[in-house]
Amino acid sequence: MAVTIYDVARAAGVGVGTVSRVLNNSQAVKDTTREKVLSAISRLNYAPDPIARSMITGRTRVLGVIIAFVTRNFSVEVLRAMVSAASREDYELVIYNVESDEQRDHYFNQLPMRRRVDGLLIVSLRPNDETLPSFLKAGLPTVLVDAYSPAFTSVVINNMEGSYYAVKSLIDQGHHRIGFINGTVEGNFKFNQANDRLIGVHRAFSEAGIVFDPDLMLATDWTRAGGRSAAEQFLSLPDPPTAIFAASDVQAVGVMETARRLKLDVPGDLSIMGFDGVELSEILELSTVQQPMQELGELGIAKMVELLENENKTPELIRLDTFLLERRTTAPPKIKILNGKVKS
Amino acid sequence: MAVTIYDVARAAGVGVGTVSRVLNNSQAVKDTTREKVLSAISRLNYAPDPIARSMITGRTRVLGVIIAFVTRNFSVEVLRAMVSAASREDYELVIYNVESDEQRDHYFNQLPMRRRVDGLLIVSLRPNDETLPSFLKAGLPTVLVDAYSPAFTSVVINNMEGSYYAVKSLIDQGHHRIGFINGTVEGNFKFNQANDRLIGVHRAFSEAGIVFDPDLMLATDWTRAGGRSAAEQFLSLPDPPTAIFAASDVQAVGVMETARRLKLDVPGDLSIMGFDGVELSEILELSTVQQPMQELGELGIAKMVELLENENKTPELIRLDTFLLERRTTAPPKIKILNGKVKS
DNA sequence: TTGTACGCGTTATCAA
DNA sequence: TTGATAACGCGTACAA
Numbered sequence: 001m002a003v004t005i006y007d008v009a010r011a012a013g014v015g016v017g018t019v020s021r022v023l024n025n026s027q028a029v030k031d032t033t034r035e036k037v038l039s040a041i042s043r044l045n046y047a048p049d050p051i052a053r054s055m056i057t058g059r060t061r062v063l064g065v066i067i068a069f070v071t072r073n074f075s076v077e078v079l080r081a082m083v084s085a086a087s088r089e090d091y092e093l094v095i096y097n098v099e100s101d102e103q104r105d106h107y108f109n110q111l112p113m114r115r116r117v118d119g120l121l122i123v124s125l126r127p128n129d130e131t132l133p134s135f136l137k138a139g140l141p142t143v144l145v146d147a148y149s150p151a152f153t154s155v156v157i158n159n160m161e162g163s164y165y166a167v168k169s170l171i172d173q174g175h176h177r178i179g180f181i182n183g184t185v186e187g188n189f190k191f192n193q194a195n196d197r198l199i200g201v202h203r204a205f206s207e208a209g210i211v212f213d214p215d216l217m218l219a220t221d222w223t224r225a226g227g228r229s230a231a232e233q234f235l236s237l238p239d240p241p242t243a244i245f246a247a248s249d250v251q252a253v254g255v256m257e258t259a260r261r262l263k264l265d266v267p268g269d270l271s272i273m274g275f276d277g278v279e280l281s282e283i284l285e286l287s288t289v290q291q292p293m294q295e296l297g298e299l300g301i302a303k304m305v306e307l308l309e310n311e312n313k314t315p316e317l318i319r320l321d322t323f324l325l326e327r328r329t330t331a332p333p334k335i336k337i338l339n340g341k342v343k344s
Numbered sequence: 345m346a347v348t349i350y351d352v353a354r355a356a357g358v359g360v361g362t363v364s365r366v367l368n369n370s371q372a373v374k375d376t377t378r379e380k381v382l383s384a385i386s387r388l389n390y391a392p393d394p395i396a397r398s399m400i401t402g403r404t405r406v407l408g409v410i411i412a413f414v415t416r417n418f419s420v421e422v423l424r425a426m427v428s429a430a431s432r433e434d435y436e437l438v439i440y441n442v443e444s445d446e447q448r449d450h451y452f453n454q455l456p457m458r459r460r461v462d463g464l465l466i467v468s469l470r471p472n473d474e475t476l477p478s479f480l481k482a483g484l485p486t487v488l489v490d491a492y493s494p495a496f497t498s499v500v501i502n503n504m505e506g507s508y509y510a511v512k513s514l515i516d517q518g519h520h521r522i523g524f525i526n527g528t529v530e531g532n533f534k535f536n537q538a539n540d541r542l543i544g545v546h547r548a549f550s551e552a553g554i555v556f557d558p559d560l561m562l563a564t565d566w567t568r569a570g571g572r573s574a575a576e577q578f579l580s581l582p583d584p585p586t587a588i589f590a591a592s593d594v595q596a597v598g599v600m601e602t603a604r605r606l607k608l609d610v611p612g613d614l615s616i617m618g619f620d621g622v623e624l625s626e627i628l629e630l631s632t633v634q635q636p637m638q639e640l641g642e643l644g645i646a647k648m649v650e651l652l653e654n655e656n657k658t659p660e661l662i663r664l665d666t667f668l669l670e671r672r673t674t675a676p677p678k679i680k681i682l683n684g685k686v687k688s
Numbered sequence: 689t690t691g692t693a694c695g696c697g698t699t700a701t702c703a704a
Numbered sequence: 705t706t707g708a709t710a711a712c713g714c715g716t717a718c719a720a
Contacts, residue, residue, distance in 0.1 A: 002459070004713055015691035020715055030689060050460050051398045052713035055696050060395070062438065080415045083441045092460075094406065094438045097427045115346070116394050116436075224627070253627055280624060283568070283597055348697055359707035364699060374705060396697035399712050691720080701710080 003046045012040035023048055063304060064117035066096045066107050068124040072222070073249070073278035074293060078123055078145065081297025089305050091118075098125060105131065112138030119304050121145055122152075124193070141307040145300040146193070148317065153307065155299045155318045159193050162289040162322035163200030163245070166273050169324060170243045171208045173332045175271060178210075179234040179241035181227060181251050182219040194219070197247045197275065216241055220251065227254020235262060235270075242333040243271035249281045249288055256284065256329070267331035277325060285328035292320050347390045356384035367392055406436045407648060408461035410451050412468040414441045416566070417593070417622035418637060422467055422489065425641025433649050435462075442469060449475065456482030463648050465489055466496075468537070485651040489644040490537070492661065497651065499643045499662045503537050506633040506666035507544030507589070510617050513668060514587045515552045517676040519615060522554075523578040523585035525571060525595050526563040538563070541591045541619065560585055564595065571598020579606060579614075586677035587615035593625045593632055600628065600673070611675035621669060629672035636664045 005023075009016045014033060021029050022037040029037075040046075054060045063086055067075050079095070086093050094117065098104045108131040111120060119141035126147040127135045135142070136151060144154040170178055180201050183194045198217075205212050215237060220226030227246055231254065234241050246252035252274030256266060264270050274281055277290030299318060307313055349367075353360045358377060365373050366381040373381075384390075398404045407430055411419050423439070430437050438461065442448045452475040455464060463485035470491040471479045479486070480495060488498040514522050524545050527538045542561075549556050559581060564570030571590055575598065578585050590596040596618030600610060608614050618625055621634030643662060651657055 002713095005715095006713085009691095016714080017691055017693095017716075018689085021690090024715080028689065033689080047454075047458060049713055050458050051395060051404070052696095053715080054395045055399055055698095055713075056715045058696085076415055076420050080441065083414060083439055084443075087441070087447075092438045092440075094436050095427055096436075097424065097431070099428075110391075114391060114394050257627075280627070283601075283624070283628075346697095349699095350697085353707095360698085361700085361707055361709095362705085365706090368699080372705065377705080393697055396712095397699075399697075399714095400699045402712080689720100692718085694715105694717085696714090697712105699711090701708105703708090704706080 002049070003044045005046075005048065008037065008040050008044055008046050011044060012036045058115065059118050060116060061090060062092045062094055062117050063119050063121060063301075064094050064096060064111055065121045065123060066098055066104070066111070066125060067122075068098050068104075069222075073280060074146075074276050074291070075123065077278065077293035078297040078300075081294040082121065082301055085298045085301035089301065091301075091305075108135065112140045119143070119308055121300050121304060122147060123300075127151075141304065141311065143300050143304045143307065145296055151315060153303050153313070153315045153317075155296055155303060155320070157291050157296065157320045157322055159196035159322075160200040160203070162275065162291070162324075163197040163247070164204050165200075165322075165324050166245055166275065166289050167201050167204035168207070169326065170245065170271060170273060170330065171204060171210070173243075173271070173330065175241075175243040175333055176210060177213070177216065177239065177241040177243075178205075179216045179218070179230075179244040181230040181244060181246040181255070182217065183222040183226075183247045183251070184219045194247060201245065222248050222250060224250050224254035224257065227251035228258045229254075231255040231258035235259075235264070241270075243273070243330070245273045245275075247275050249274035249276040249278050249286060252286055252288065252329075253280065253284065256286070267329050268334050271331055271333070272329040277323075281325075281327075287327045287330040288325050290323040290325050292322070295320055346393070347388045349390075349392065351388055352381065352384050352390050355388060356380045402459065403462050404460060405434060406438055406461050407463050407465060407645075408438050408440060408455055409465045409467060410440045410442055410448070410455070410469060411466075412442050412448075413566075414439065417624060418490075418620050418635070419467065421622065421637035422641040422644075425638040426465065426645055429642045429645035433645065435645075435649075452479065456484045463487070463652055465644050465648060466491060467644075471495075485648065485655065487644050487648045487651065489640055495659060497647050497657070497659045497661075499640055499647060499664070501635050501640065501664045501666055503540035503666075504544040504547070506619065506635070506668075507541040507591070508548050509544075509666075509668050510589055510619065510633050511545050511548035512551070513670060514589065514615060514617060514674065515548060515554070517587075517615070517674065519585075519587040519677055520554060521557070521560065521583065521585040521587075522549075523560045523562070523574075523588040525574040525588060525590040525599070526561065527566040527570075527591045527595070528563045538591060545589065566592050566594060568594050568598035568601065571595030572602045573598075575599040575602035579603075579608070585614075587617070587674070589617045589619075591619050593618035593620040593622050593630060596630055596632065596673075597624065597628065600630070611673050612678050615675055615677070616673040621667075625669075625671075631671045631674040632669050634667040634669050636666070639664055 005016050005019050008019045096107045122144050124146045126149045142152045144152045148154040148156050218230040220230045244255050255272050259266050259270050274286050274288035277288050281288045349360050349363050352363045440451045466488050468490045470493045486496045488496050492498040492500050562574040564574045588599050599616050603610050603614050618630050618632035621632050625632045
């Protein structure tokens, strides 16, 4: 039914080997023969079957992307950069969306086995300790993006420094009581992002000599609802914070929603700082820590291609910097007169 | 290197045919033999090679998704629903992002040829008249989502009715001068969405006996910038509109931004209505026409699976309804006193 | 420079 | 119920 390399060979009056050589524009093929073959190819509208090709070459020119929560704005930005970078390199991308531990384990177990993909990009996740050995044994080229493991080339952003500068900027503006809304570490997800961001917060506090108040630290879902409820808790404290730093923009938006509901002036009554730098933050003029999402995706693909071209490269760690965007939701705290004495 | 079906056969002391039968749990295989084979499989940690399998079956269990502008919130929502529905049916999805006519044509020409995918889902795009014949000839099962062509099963939303009710609701609230920001029909993209939405607007106008003012209709990019500049034009008119209806939420957000810049009260001075119902609209409390994006994606996959199971099904057209969400950006126009006489 | 023949790992066919 | 073997479409040694 479909036209094969044999049909082309017959039409061109040559052997299949010659057609194959023309196809892989390798070897020396006499120009006149090449012409004959090429004309036959276009005449028959022939295209080689990638499946049969993979069968013999062992490569598919398909890359797998295991990604946590595709719908997160962050994931989308990274993914888009990946799709376009991959397409430039003539690779296709198949997406495995992970929204639960079971899904993650399923993919981590199955994928390295099959030789359906030439390589695996893992975004915002990492193989856990149980799956890691079988992962390594399978020897599938793997690149981690927004996640770190010493076993694989990893492209990460400097979460610690990002949150450090974010909190430091709030402190420099005169805030002392700063609420921190962290993201939960889902199941085994090892979203180390959360830990790193926490460490940065601590560092900024301790440098400024601020004692960490456990009441001002909460971990919630990486959602607006999470941000809303955490903000409610903070703001119903007897001594509420004058600023809230959230580990993601969506959570920060939740904080904004709570502030609006409580008729709080932002940034007058409450400064709000997010983390991510998704488009939404720009629209809402939310101060935030901008992540280089596009670079993350592009570098992920670039490193993968390197790996594919040179299988035994040693893992490397690429760390990208964040950029602090001070927009409209952060300002020095208003001086409040309370019980007759000045209180900041 | 990798363990094959022969290794399993040898280990189990049977022929490869038997192993294959067990694998495809077909036929009658004696229970004791089945046990032997299964134990050998797990002992050797064997998994069949999907490539070799595709080689003979001609099917890959991979679906291609050609999608316009993956990063649009709309696309992301649809895509996510597709990924999860496909995974339930044990299909993988490979994404082809289209952001230009060249890309679109490239995919439309290449993909049907290769047998790399079992079927093609086309989102917010449609094969143009030149590519259509070769498309049909290739006979690759194809489902259009958010796009319509009589040649293929199409899952669309009722754009016309959606925009009709949106404008009608504005008129019912007392608006007479309503600006309409449409999306551009990119290149050949045949984003018929734009046309349909325009038709709905016209219908609402003519039903209410409102004469269509060409000054109040503009087509821009489906972006915030597009919305901003269109709004600026409308609002600098001698007789500016009291309401603006945008063909997408992002454009409506652009309108909101312009309104904010001009210190216009929304909805007091200006009502704003969007179209899409993406998360952003909820956050901004934007009135909008909600599209059933998840259903769109799920139905797309469901119809594709039907098609795959029964190749010669005739194309069908599924039309999903929208839902009008009147939130905080729409209200009756304020009565203005102008030149001593009441003007609405 | 070119053609022939083998092999990739599986499923399907057929005979036993 | 099972085993042997022929495809599937291509790349590539090897021989010519």
